[in-house]
Amino acid sequence: xxxxxxxxxxxxxxxxxxxxCPGCRTSxxxxxxxxxxxxxxxWSVRYHLIDEASGxxxxxxxxxxxxxxxxxxxxxxxVAVHPDDPRYTGVVGRRxxxxxxxxxxxLIADETVERGFGTGALKITPAHDHDDYATGKRHDLPMITxxxxxxxxxxxxxxxxxxxxxxxxxxxxEELRARGDLEGxxxxxxxxxxxxxxxxxxxPRLKTQWFIRTEPLAAVALEATRxxxxxxxxxxxxxxxxxxxxxxRDWNVSRQLWWGHRIPAWYCAxxxxxxxxxxxxxxxxxxxxxxxxxxxxxxxxxxxxFSSGLWPFSTLGWPDDTPDFRRFYPTSVMETGYDIIxxxxxxxxxxxxxxxxxxxxxxxxxxxxxxDPEGQKMSKTKGNVVDPLGLIDETGADALRFAxxxxxxxxxxxxxxRAKVEGARNFANKLWNATRFVVGARPPTxxxxxxxxxxxxxxxGPAERWLRSRAAATVQAVDEAMAAYxxxxxxxxxxxxxxxxxxxxxxxxxxxxxxDESLPVEAREATWWTLVESLDTYLRLLHPVMPFVTETxxxxxxxxxxxxxxxxxxxxxxxxxxxxxxxxxxxxLFETITAIRNARATAxxxxxxxxxxxxxxxxxxxxxxxxxxxxIERLARARPLLLSPSGSALPRPSGSxxxxxxxxxxxxxxxxxxSDDAARLExxxxxxxxxxxxxxxxxxxxxxxNSAFVGKAPPSVVEGARVRERELAEQVERLRERLxx
RNA sequence: GGGCGGUUAGCUCAGUUGGUCAGAGCGCCUCGCUUACACCGAGGAAGUCACAGGUUCGAGUCCUGUACCGCCCACCA
Numbered sequence: 099x100x101x102x103x104x105x106x107x108x109x110x111x112x113x114x115x116x117x118x119c120p121g122c123r124t125s126x127x128x129x130x131x132x133x134x135x136x137x138x139x140x141w142s143v144r145y146h147l148i149d150e151a152s153g154x155x156x157x158x159x160x161x162x163x164x165x166x167x168x169x170x171x172x173x174x175x176x177v178a179v180h181p182d183d184p185r186y187t188g189v190v191g192r193r194x195x196x197x198x199x200x201x202x203x204x205l206i207a208d209e210t211v212e213r214g215f216g217t218g219a220l221k222i223t224p225a226h227d228h229d230d231y232a233t234g235k236r237h238d239l240p241m242i243t244x245x246x247x248x249x250x251x252x253x254x255x256x257x258x259x260x261x262x263x264x265x266x267x268x269x270x271x272e273e274l275r276a277r278g279d280l281e282g283x284x285x286x287x288x289x290x291x292x293x294x295x296x297x298x299x300x301x302p303r304l305k306t307q308w309f310i311r312t313e314p315l316a317a318v319a320l321e322a323t324r325x326x327x328x329x330x331x332x333x334x335x336x337x338x339x340x341x342x343x344x345x346x347r348d349w350n351v352s353r354q355l356w357w358g359h360r361i362p363a364w365y366c367a368x369x370x371x372x373x374x375x376x377x378x379x380x381x382x383x384x385x386x387x388x389x390x391x392x393x394x395x396x397x398x399x400x401x402x403x404f405s406s407g408l409w410p411f412s413t414l415g416w417p418d419d420t421p422d423f424r425r426f427y428p429t430s431v432m433e434t435g436y437d438i439i440x441x442x443x444x445x446x447x448x449x450x451x452x453x454x455x456x457x458x459x460x461x462x463x464x465x466x467x468x469x470d471p472e473g474q475k476m477s478k479t480k481g482n483v484v485d486p487l488g489l490i491d492e493t494g495a496d497a498l499r500f501a502x503x504x505x506x507x508x509x510x511x512x513x514x515x516r517a518k519v520e521g522a523r524n525f526a527n528k529l530w531n532a533t534r535f536v537v538g539a540r541p542p543t544x545x546x547x548x549x550x551x552x553x554x555x556x557x558x559g560p561a562e563r564w565l566r567s568r569a570a571a572t573v574q575a576v577d578e579a580m581a582a583y584x585x586x587x588x589x590x591x592x593x594x595x596x597x598x599x600x601x602x603x604x605x606x607x608x609x610x611x612x613x614d615e616s617l618p619v620e621a622r623e624a625t626w627w628t629l630v631e632s633l634d635t636y637l638r639l640l641h642p643v644m645p646f647v648t649e650t651x652x653x654x655x656x657x658x659x660x661x662x663x664x665x666x667x668x669x670x671x672x673x674x675x676x677x678x679x680x681x682x683x684x685x686x687l688f689e690t691i692t693a694i695r696n697a698r699a700t701a702x703x704x705x706x707x708x709x710x711x712x713x714x715x716x717x718x719x720x721x722x723x724x725x726x727x728x729x730i731e732r733l734a735r736a737r738p739l740l741l742s743p744s745g746s747a748l749p750r751p752s753g754s755x756x757x758x759x760x761x762x763x764x765x766x767x768x769x770x771x772x773s774d775d776a777a778r779l780e781x782x783x784x785x786x787x788x789x790x791x792x793x794x795x796x797x798x799x800x801x802x803x804n805s806a807f808v809g810k811a812p813p814s815v816v817e818g819a820r821v822r823e824r825e826l827a828e829q830v831e832r833l834r835e836r837l838x839x
Numbered sequence: 840g841g842g843c844g845g846u847u848a849g850c851u852c853a854g855u856u857g858g859u860c861a862g863a864g865c866g867c868c869u870c871g872c873u874u875a876c877a878c879c880g881a882g883g884a885a886g887u888c889a890c891a892g893g894u895u896c897g898a899g900u901c902c903u904g905u906a907c908c909g910c911c912c913a914c915c916a
Contacts, residue, residue: 161915232914345912471850511845
């Protein structure tokens with residue numbers, strides 16, 4: 099890759115100002131310099147003007163400069179003021195004496211100087227400051243390096259040679275004060291660049307190193323996102339992307355470290371450069387033909403992100419045209435944290451497009467960061483890091499995966515702790531037990547190793563049709579969420595479908611039918627096959643999130659002849675057919691059961707006692723309720739259970755529990771055997787329900803009475819409001835009847 | 840100095856194109872060992888959706904501003 103970049107004119111070696119970390123003894127990229135706000139000191143220092151006659155500094159004439167880094171005085175090669183600054187119009191062009199090094203430097207005018215800052219006069223240290231470097235270039239100033247690699251003062255900084263930079267600063271200040279040239283000092287809020295890794299103060303300094311010319315690379319990366327060939331999600335990050343890539347500077351890729359890919363560049367005695375992609379290096383110098391034995395390889399290595407930037411294709415055998423590369427490049431979706439969008443994603447894009455001609459992925463999905471339960475960034479020094487392996491030992495990898503995905507919203511950080519993993523572990527456990535139940539509930543008429551059979555359509559009851567319809571709904575919902583990269587939504591859909599629908603209602607209904615000896619064998623078999631079918635669907639849907647437990651459980655259920663050995667390669671489930679009518683009626687049935695349970699609990703009736711219960715409901719749902727009567731009996735502890743068409747007179751002995759469903763479509767009476775206490779509690783519940791229903795009814799009526807609403811809202815919305823109003827009115831009426839009697 | 844995100848039940852967070860969206864999990868309260876599961880089951884309480892304006896018949900949901908928390912980018916020594 100480097101060889102290609104070099105030959106394409108995109109890699110070059112030059113002496114330039116780099117970010118030097120004295121602690122790591124290496125240069126680092128701009129991205130690895132962390133701007134850190136700190137309170138420093140701003141010192142005012144007098145530089146004496148040179149008397150033009152004597153050529154000596156004038157003790158009584160000076161210009162005062164402001165600096166936060168007095169040690170860099172040793173490297174000053176100019177003093178700059180703004181050209182339009184009236185205070186200095188007379189002195190521009192004269193020379194000043196730099197103390198200690200006794201160097202005379204020009205007083206120059208440059209528009210970048212802020213007149214309002216400090217004294218309006220700025221010392222220029224081109225070899226140790228990015229701004230000054232630019233100024234030095236503009237004015238062709240000498241660049242004097244005064245620091246060694248360990249940030250001690252070098253020979254150029256005599257008489258302070260050998261002192262650490264901060265010791266040198268103290269000494270210099272002392273001496274300036276002694277000379278009377280330290281005019282003042284004051285605290286100064288500033289931003290200091292520190293090393294991302296060692297936190298040392300970064301020293302800008304001159305080094306001869308390799309750079310990647312980023313502008314053309316950034317241009318093609320930008321073009322790819324602008325044209326939509328690569329999409330960044332969430333979209334708002336495209337703005338960040340644009341900004342960074344349009345202001346990007348050339349990338350220093352040389353590192354003076356040991357671990358990494360060594361830079362494949364060789365130098366001869368004449369300083370010629372030979373870059374080679376050969377494993378053993380070049381045979382001879384490209385320029386002068388000196389043999390390999392006389393060449394020396396660059397001791398530096400690449401920035402780790404240079405190597406990482408090649409990942410999408412270097413892992414596939416590139417630059418060879420391998421089957422893997424042909425099959426898997428370009429990749430599809432790049433998922434990573436937003437914190438490395440520049441470090442990694444941008445580099446993969448720039449290098450990938452240039453080197454392969456194709457964007458490495460069509461979508462970049464940026465997730466948030468995982469933080470500790472208090473919202474702190476996890477760090478080893480803080481000790482708040484979750485050890486995934488330890489957690490996996492405790493709760494399983496599936497639980498960890500589920501928890502991380504469940505809690506994730508694209509691009510937003512999530513607080514993460516034990517509680518979330520435990521919830522996911524419980525879910526896995528629930529699924530495990532549900533499967534255990536299904537496997538154990540196999541009717542004896544079905545052989546243990548029987549191949550998977552379709553439920554007999556003719557034998558399906560409403561519960562079975564409901565299970566199938568809900569499974570279809572879940573497949574559809576999961577498909578949509580997946581397509582939208584809403585992975586947290588995927589887990590939420592599956593959690594609800596499996597726990598609240600399949601387990602809470604589906605299995606409970608199935609238990610009753612499976613145990614019903616009065617039904618023909620075929621009916622019970624159909625119920626079981628329906629359970630297997632739904633479970634099979636849910637396991638397939640959940641597999642990407644919880645691969646291990648689903649794989650194991652899937653192995654335990656009967657399979658079709660064309661199923662593969664493993665779930666991981668099994669087909670994604672197709673969307674089945676919905677049955678809206680069944681879903682609606684079952685919902686009503688569930689609501690009825692819940693309402694009866696609620697009434698019983700409110701009246702503090704022993705949950706295990708069986709009570710005579712009367713239910714009246716509309717003709718459309720009545721047959722279904724009759725069909726599922728045994729299940730209602732069991733789930734509502736309603737026995738005997740009497741079902742009748744709505745409008746039928748229900749018995750209302752004292753102490754009975756009165757139930758009216760929203761909409762008034764279902765009414766029920768539970769005979770408690772009369773207890774004053776129960777009756778009182780029950781009445782309180784009914785009154786509360788009435789008050790709530792009346793409140794909603796008033797709101798609904800007010801809305802419909804508003805001619806603007808009726809006139810402007812879409813007809814479907816108005817119609818919906820009318821239906822709601824009717825239902826509430828019905829419910830209120832029924833409740834009043836109950837309370838009156 | 841620019842740019843961005845967050846502010847919804849005690850806690851952690853969902854809420855796609857504005858119209859039963861006020862939700863989930865945990866926690867809490869009351870019951871319960873009913874033949875898959877107490878890592879469970881049944882029921883329940885709990886939010887003026889940060890604040891102030893505005894648009895609209897209608898706004899957590901759109902616009903403007905404010906406050907607080909956080910992040911990114913940035914060559915005022």
